[in-house]
Amino acid sequence: MGGMIELLKGMWVTFKAMFEAPKTYQYPEVKRPVRQRFKGRHVLKRYDNGLEKCIGCSLCAAACPADAIFVEASENTDAARFSPGERYASTYEINMMRCIFCGYCEDACPTEAIVLGDNYELSFTDRSQSIYTREKLLEPVPPGGKTTPQVVEPGMFDRSIPVMKDPD
Amino acid sequence: MDLWLVGEWVTKSILLIAILVTGFAYTTLYERKLAARIQVRIGPNRVGPWGLLQPLADGIKLIFKEELIPAKAYKAIFILAPILTVVPALIITAVVPWGSSIDLFGRTISLGIADPNVAILYILSVASISVYGIVLAGWSSNNKYSMMGGLRSSAQMVSYELALGLAFVGPIMLAGSMSLADIVNAQRGAWYILFQPLGAIIFYIAALAEVNRAPFDMPEAEQELTAGYHTEYSGMKFALFFMGEYIKMAAVSAIFATLFLGGYRGPFVDQFPLLGPIYLLAKIAISLGLMIWIRATLPRLRYDRLMSFGWKVLLPLALANVFLTAVAIVVFGL
Numbered sequence: 001m002g003g004m005i006e007l008l009k010g011m012w013v014t015f016k017a018m019f020e021a022p023k024t025y026q027y028p029e030v031k032r033p034v035r036q037r038f039k040g041r042h043v044l045k046r047y048d049n050g051l052e053k054c055i056g057c058s059l060c061a062a063a064c065p066a067d068a069i070f071v072e073a074s075e076n077t078d079a080a081r082f083s084p085g086e087r088y089a090s091t092y093e094i095n096m097m098r099c100i101f102c103g104y105c106e107d108a109c110p111t112e113a114i115v116l117g118d119n120y121e122l123s124f125t126d127r128s129q130s131i132y133t134r135e136k137l138l139e140p141v142p143p144g145g146k147t148t149p150q151v152v153e154p155g156m157f158d159r160s161i162p163v164m165k166d167p168d
Numbered sequence: 169m170d171l172w173l174v175g176e177w178v179t180k181s182i183l184l185i186a187i188l189v190t191g192f193a194y195t196t197l198y199e200r201k202l203a204a205r206i207q208v209r210i211g212p213n214r215v216g217p218w219g220l221l222q223p224l225a226d227g228i229k230l231i232f233k234e235e236l237i238p239a240k241a242y243k244a245i246f247i248l249a250p251i252l253t254v255v256p257a258l259i260i261t262a263v264v265p266w267g268s269s270i271d272l273f274g275r276t277i278s279l280g281i282a283d284p285n286v287a288i289l290y291i292l293s294v295a296s297i298s299v300y301g302i303v304l305a306g307w308s309s310n311n312k313y314s315m316m317g318g319l320r321s322s323a324q325m326v327s328y329e330l331a332l333g334l335a336f337v338g339p340i341m342l343a344g345s346m347s348l349a350d351i352v353n354a355q356r357g358a359w360y361i362l363f364q365p366l367g368a369i370i371f372y373i374a375a376l377a378e379v380n381r382a383p384f385d386m387p388e389a390e391q392e393l394t395a396g397y398h399t400e401y402s403g404m405k406f407a408l409f410f411m412g413e414y415i416k417m418a419a420v421s422a423i424f425a426t427l428f429l430g431g432y433r434g435p436f437v438d439q440f441p442l443l444g445p446i447y448l449l450a451k452i453a454i455s456l457g458l459m460i461w462i463r464a465t466l467p468r469l470r471y472d473r474l475m476s477f478g479w480k481v482l483l484p485l486a487l488a489n490v491f492l493t494a495v496a497i498v499v500f501g502l
Contacts, residue, residue, distance in 0.1 A: 007466065014206045014465040024210045 039101045039116040042094055044137045050145025052082050052138065053113030055160045056089035060105035060114055068098035069105060076157075080149035085160020088148075092134040096122055110161055172275065180281050185258055192414045193223035198453075199414075199460045206464040233403035238310060241400065245308035250401065250408035253301030257415040260294045263287035264422045265349045267432045267444025279432075279444055280349070287348045288336050291423060292329070295378060298412065299325045302380075305409070306397035317396025320471060321380060327478040328377035328384075334486035335371035338364040338493045339427045352431035361428040363496075366489045368428040370482060372458075375420040377478065379413060382463035384474060421455035422448065429455075 025032055034040065045053045056073025072091035082088035105114050114137075124130055141147050197212065197219065204211030212219035237246055267279030284290060299322055306318020340346055342363060343354035351360075361368045377384040393399070398409045425431060429451045432444030469477070 010465050011461065014461060017208055018202075018205045020208050022205070022210045023208050026210075 034118045034120070038118055038120075039103050041096075041117050041119040041122055042099075042105070042132070042137055043115050043117040043139050044092065044134065045113050045115055046139055046142060046145065047084075048142055048145055049150075050141045050147055051084060051150065051157065052088060052148055053111045054089045054092065054109075055083050055085050055111055055113070056087045056092075057110065059108040059110060063104040063108035064099075065102060065104060066098045066100050068095045068100075069093070070095075078152050078154045078156075081152050081157060082148040082150075083160070084157035084162075087160070089134060092137060094132045094137065095130060096124075096132055097127075097130040176275075176277060177281065181262070184261065184281060188258060188261065188415050188418065189411070191418055192411050193227065195414045195418060195456060196226070196410075197223050198456065199463075202457060202460045203464045206461065227407070230404055230407040235403045235405065236400070238400050240310045242308040242310065245304050246400075247405070249301050249305035249308060250405045250412070251301070252304060253298050253412035254408050254415070256294045256298040256301075257412045257419060260291060260416075260419045261422055263290050263348055264419075264426055264448075265352055265432060265444075266448055267437070267441045270441050279441065283347055283349045285345070285347045288340060288346045292333055292336070295332075296325075296329060298416065301412065302397050305401070309397070309400040311400055313393045313395075314397050314399050317393045317399070320393075321397060324377055324380070324384065324474060324478075327475060328374045328482070331370055331478060331482040331486045332374035332378055334483070334490055335367050335374060336427070337490045338367035341490075341493050341497060348426050348431070352426055352433060355430040355433055359428060359430040364428060364489070364493065366485065367493070368424075370486050370489060371424060371428065374478075374482060374486075375424060376459065376462070377474070379416040379420055381413075381417060381459055383466040383469050385468060417456060417459055418452060421452040421459070424455055425451035 058071040061069040070093045073087040074090035201211040212222040215221040215225045262281040265280035269278040302321040303318040306314040343351040432448040434447035437443045
């Protein structure tokens with residue numbers, strides 16, 4: 001008999017639940033904001049003037065435990081400048097089928113060029129689409145900046161790593 | 169044989185099967201929607217307005233799926249089993265009356281396919297046939313889990329059939345007839361659920377076990393038996409088992425409504441006979457809703473507890489109910 005009452009109690013709980021507002025997010029139309037430290041698709045950052053932060057040092061590729069990153073560097077010239085300093089990444093590929101979104105590349109980067117962003121919609125229909133190239137990863141040029149390659153005055157961007165300030 | 173009469177029967181049979189098959193499709197949607205609401209979700213809402221075309225999409229998917237027959241299965245029985253499950257489910261509702269009768273084309277057409285005076289025996293015997301479908305499916309798959317699912321199902325259905333049969337006895341004694349039309353007409357004053365509350369509860373529980381619905385869905389326990397008797401079935405053959413289960417749900421709901429909830433009876437049904445099917449459908453929908461609600465609430469029973477509940481609790485209670493009904497009929501002269 002006591003069991004019957006327990007059963008009815010359970011039924012009452014589910015009956016009440018029928019009249020609650022659904023907690024569902026209608027996903028493709030309504031997206032939940034991601035958390036601040038969410039690790040989604042990578043973004044290659046730029047400086048305010050439009051120069052790429054990535055200097056092609058390959059530290060991210062070295063740090064990557066899944067061996068997902070491939071970097072090939074080329075020389076910058078003042079006539080065609082992509083990033084400050086000597087070199088820039090002429091090829092930058094991340095294989096999203098290998099990437100485990102650990103964020104080690106972010107930690108390894110000396111110029112804070114690669115950042116794991118908030119995009120988690122990475123589905124693709126073809127294997128070749130899983131390779132995210134430099135063009136796909138680079139963020140758009142910020143307002144007021146110019147696209148790369150830029151023609152700059154000689155001697156302005158000799159330092160490849162920005163001068164770091166002590167944190168306050 | 170009157171040709172018109174044959175035409176009438178064929179039309180009504182085709183209509184009933186069409187209603188059952190589309191009804192099956194929409195019962196799945198009903199279940200998904202209601203279970204979703206209970207789980208504070210929305211449920212399918214992408215295909216068509218409010219997800220109304222979801223069953224159609226599911227059907228198309230299942231038709232185009234690959235049909236697999238395991239190499240070591242007994243092929244003929246493997247194919248026969250789903251058919252054996254669906255056919256009894258389709259024909260069992262033939263004796264349920266949908267209404268009194270209407271005048272159409274100068275003929276009096278009774279709403280309902282057949283009204284044999286042994287309707288209840290027909291229901292019990294046809295319901296027992298569907299056990300074979302499940303047992304044969306489990307055996308012919310040549311797979312230990314399927315086999316165990318089939319065995320569980322046979323034991324469970326045979327055990328609960330006793331209580332089910334005894335629950336039928338109450339309305340039979342009150343109405344003094346085994347014809348469902350007579351039983352419905354005898355409920356003109358008050359529904360039998362008022363005289364037979366215990367009988368109605370026993371019937372409902374035994375019916376849940378009979379159609380293998382949660383919390384008695386041991387034959388298809390996913391966690392223990394990897395879906396039990398239909399593990400090896402795919403595509404349309406799987407869909408037939410699914411169809412069998414849902415049509416049986418609708419059928420036992422229809423029988424429950426007829427025996428205990430006054431069948432097609434409701435306000436103004438004597439003046440407008442066409443209201444009968446609507447009332448019956450509404451009662452079936454409520455009963456199906458209750459089944460879905462129970463499924464969304466209660467966890468599956470353990471198998472030994474299911475058997476001991478059936479034999480040690482439900483069967484004595486059903487016998488006591490028959491005895492009490494008989495005493496009440498003699499004492500109060502009902």
